[in-house]
Amino acid sequence: MSMVDLPEQLGETEQAIRETAHRFAAEVLRPLGAKLDKLSAEEVIAEGSPLYDAHRQFRELGFTTLRSETMELSRADTVRLRAIIAAELAWGDCGLALGLAGSTFPPMIAHMAGRPDLGEQFTSDQIGCWAITEPDHGSDQLDFDGSISATGMDRGRPNCIARKDGNSVVITGQKSSWVSNGTIAETAALFCAYDDGGGGEMGQAVFLVDLKDGGVSRGKPTDKIGQRSLNQGEIFFDEVRIPIGNMAVGPEKYATFVDTLLCGTNAGMGASFVGVAQAALDHAVAYAKERKQGGVPIFQHQSVKARLFEMFRKVAAARALNQQVMIYNATAPKPRLELAIASKVTSTQTAFEVASEAMGIYGGAGIMRDNPIEMLMRDARIAMIEDGCNDILGLMAAERL
Numbered sequence: 188m189s190m191v192d193l194p195e196q197l198g199e200t201e202q203a204i205r206e207t208a209h210r211f212a213a214e215v216l217r218p219l220g221a222k223l224d225k226l227s228a229e230e231v232i233a234e235g236s237p238l239y240d241a242h243r244q245f246r247e248l249g250f251t252t253l254r255s256e257t258m259e260l261s262r263a264d265t266v267r268l269r270a271i272i273a274a275e276l277a278w279g280d281c282g283l284a285l286g287l288a289g290s291t292f293p294p295m296i297a298h299m300a301g302r303p304d305l306g307e308q309f310t311s312d313q314i315g316c317w318a319i320t321e322p323d324h325g326s327d328q329l330d331f332d333g334s335i336s337a338t339g340m341d342r343g344r345p346n347c348i349a350r351k352d353g354n355s356v357v358i359t360g361q362k363s364s365w366v367s368n369g370t371i372a373e374t375a376a377l378f379c380a381y382d383d384g385g386g387g388e389m390g391q392a393v394f395l396v397d398l399k400d401g402g403v404s405r406g407k408p409t410d411k412i413g414q415r416s417l418n419q420g421e422i423f424f425d426e427v428r429i430p431i432g433n434m435a436v437g438p439e440k441y442a443t444f445v446d447t448l449l450c451g452t453n454a455g456m457g458a459s460f461v462g463v464a465q466a467a468l469d470h471a472v473a474y475a476k477e478r479k480q481g482g483v484p485i486f487q488h489q490s491v492k493a494r495l496f497e498m499f500r501k502v503a504a505a506r507a508l509n510q511q512v513m514i515y516n517a518t519a520p521k522p523r524l525e526l527a528i529a530s531k532v533t534s535t536q537t538a539f540e541v542a543s544e545a546m547g548i549y550g551g552a553g554i555m556r557d558n559p560i561e562m563l564m565r566d567a568r569i570a571m572i573e574d575g576c577n578d579i580l581g582l583m584a585a586e587r588l
């Protein structure tokens with residue numbers, strides 16, 4: 188991998204962690220992602236699927252517990268290392284990398300909410316998910332403060348409602364077909380409407396839910412064009428009763444919490460799709476040096492070199508922006524969502540453009556189903572919708588300018 192951030196900027200431990208991430212990406216995630224891409228959505232998650240082994244191996248690497256306090260690293264160095272790990276894993280396979288990252292949502296939410304008690308119950312030993320979008324509320328759910336909604340318009344009834352009932356909360360309804368890990372998750376960080384029983388307008392709240400509880404069922408795994416190694420699907424709640432203490436964030440703090448969370452998820456997507464863009468660039472450079480036309484490797488043709496440079500320039504710019512945003516948001520008194528969104532949009536757009544250009548560099552070979560480039564292009568296109576459509580995120584960011 189021809190990385191732009193300099194290895195000499197990293198200390199010995201950081202360099203070793205990066206190498207571990209790269210090895211895991213190259214030896215486990217990349218071959219497994221290519222294999223799962225060709226299976227049906229049901230086969231990907233069938234009992235005995237190597238997907239579960241990837242989850243197990245990932246846990247053993249200990250990346251999920253990287254914190255500046257335990258690493259004796261500054262916050263800036265810690266987030267830079269996290270960005271590097273995310274890029275490395277997605278360089279291997281972004282569907283798997285995002286499924287692994289999404290799996291840690293419930294314990295991460297417990298940590299962010301300052302609820303170590305919930306953190307003990309919702310651990311990263313279980314496959315978790317982030318259930319926020321609903322069949323009738325995709326962009327609406329991510330636009331947590333209504334900043335892009337038409338003025339005075341009613342968004343309509345939520346598809347999932349948590350109702351207070353004494354010391355319990357009873358959840359009824361469903362989440363969308365796009366919940367990552369949706370049909371395999373054992374736990375969920377559920378973001379949904381909250382009816383406190385007071386008769387007033389419903390707010391939104393965050394709950395940690397054990398999906399092994401009675402009343403939970405799942406839809407069919409979603410069949411889609413890209414990131415096929417990432418399981419997605421609906422979760423249905425039929426009067427699922429959980430303790431009121433499982434409310435990690437109440438309505439009064441919901442908007443502030445989601446703002447901070449989206450700073451993290453958007454920057455995380457920014458880091459991951461730097462890795463996807465880098466993967467496409469690496470393939471294109473290698474192929475250009477091997478494929479001969481006009482008597483020489485096509486790399487020797489100036490126009491091919493110029494195209495490769497354009498791709499390289501875009502990847503370098505996306506990576507630099509991502510690291511800058513990660514570090515700023517981790518060290519500034521208040522993270523800025525517009526910066527995190529700038530990174531997500533830049534990286535996913537870059538990954539799609541670079542993968543598309545890489546397909547051009549491969550010529551006819553690029554359109555073959557066993558060629559890695561066509562998969563990267565499908566994976567990257569999906570990312571421009573994943574965790575918020577890029578245009579919607581752009582509108583949300585613009586509101587903050």
Ligand SMILES: Cc1cc2nc3c(=O)[nH]c(=O)nc-3n(C[C@H](O)[C@H](O)[C@H](O)COP(=O)(O)OP(=O)(O)OC[C@H]3O[C@@H](n4cnc5c(N)ncnc54)[C@H](O)[C@@H]3O)c2cc1C
Nearest residue numbers: 317318319320325326335365366367572573574575576579
């Ligand atoms: C790979 C992937 C992984 C995902 N993972 C998760 C997950 O883990 N958990 C989860 O809960 N969800 C997840 N999602 C769902 C994702 O967040 C939504 O798909 C996304 O927010 C868009 O919502 P939607 O699909 O309902 O589209 P819609 O909101 O219906 O949007 C359709 C179109 O209308 C436009 N539009 C919508 N509202 C406005 C507006 N106010 N102004 C202007 N234009 C508008 C949009 O830009 C888009 O072009 C995932 C999606 C993908 C693709």
